[in-house]
Amino acid sequence: MSTVELSTSGTPAAVVTGIGACLPERVIKNDEIAERLDVTTDWIRERTGIEQRHVLEPGASTSDLATEAARRALESAGLDRVGFLVIATCTPDHSIPGTAPVVAARLGLGGIPAFDVNAACSGFLYALTIGAGLLAAGTYTTGLVIGAEAMSTVPDPDDRMTAPLFGDGAGAVVIRAGRPDEPGALAARLLGSDGEQADLLVVPAGGARQRVAGTVPERAEQYLQMQGRVVYRNAVARMTEASQAVMNEMGWSVEEVDWLVGHQANKRILDATAAAIGIPPERAIVNVDRVANTSAASIPLALADAAESGLLHPGDRIVLTAFGAGLTWAAAAITWPELG
Incomplete structure (x- = not known):
């Protein structure tokens, strides 16, 4: 059963006032993994649009990326x-x-409430909506929302269908309480899920279900199992529907949307989603070729990259959308602010 929330109400609103990103220094290009997987670099590129991915060095982890x-x-x-x-x-x-x-402790913020959200690739938009709710309630006036992942640890390194897809990274935004009509305000937002299809993207081992059963997991059960074709269809359909819903809520036509920032799963999904919405390819932010699929880190990394490269300008109308395991999906609308 699907659950959906769609709202533009709530004062104060969450206003983005700062952004940051972190990618590991280690870069793995397609030619480094193609031979191991018995494929060509062209095969990886044509199926995914990915040229390289950033990967953590041994001894590092998600918290290191998130902190920076x-x-x-x-x-x-x-x-x-x-x-x-x-x-x-x-x-x-x-x-x-x-x-x-x-x-929080490593940032010198010990004592503040700090917690994790797991909505897979939709996680950043889920966390951003939760943060907006905390601000709207008047409990807090500022917050940090981070998407951070060590996704290179998830796929079987010998599985040609999943191993090339993922990379590591983190992106973060600072939000503050502000007016719903000011630049940077998180406006229309939608969250949804469908747990009846949870088995489309799953790591079977490592959780309570496997531990309670007392079984020793097979090697394959310790890594991500994905039904790629069905996931592709669901991703395009759900991100399209969610994006159109927030555009309708905002009263934005396709022509009035400056940028679509979708979860950077792979180039084919991004292209198909933009086409289904009616957004021209040149108005869809894409950095999956350089960072691969970083799950919850994907959208803030894409935003930070686009801002740093000069693509985003104050006043730009942006639709954010994501889809991930759960199944979960999300979308939001924001007008880009002036950032320091």
């Missing part, structure tokens, strides 16, 4: 403290404890 991205976002916002911290991740440092309190 958050530090840069705070610097962008001109702040050294916020009221709360939310991390969207499906690759936490440990199953217990959550990664967010560790990141």
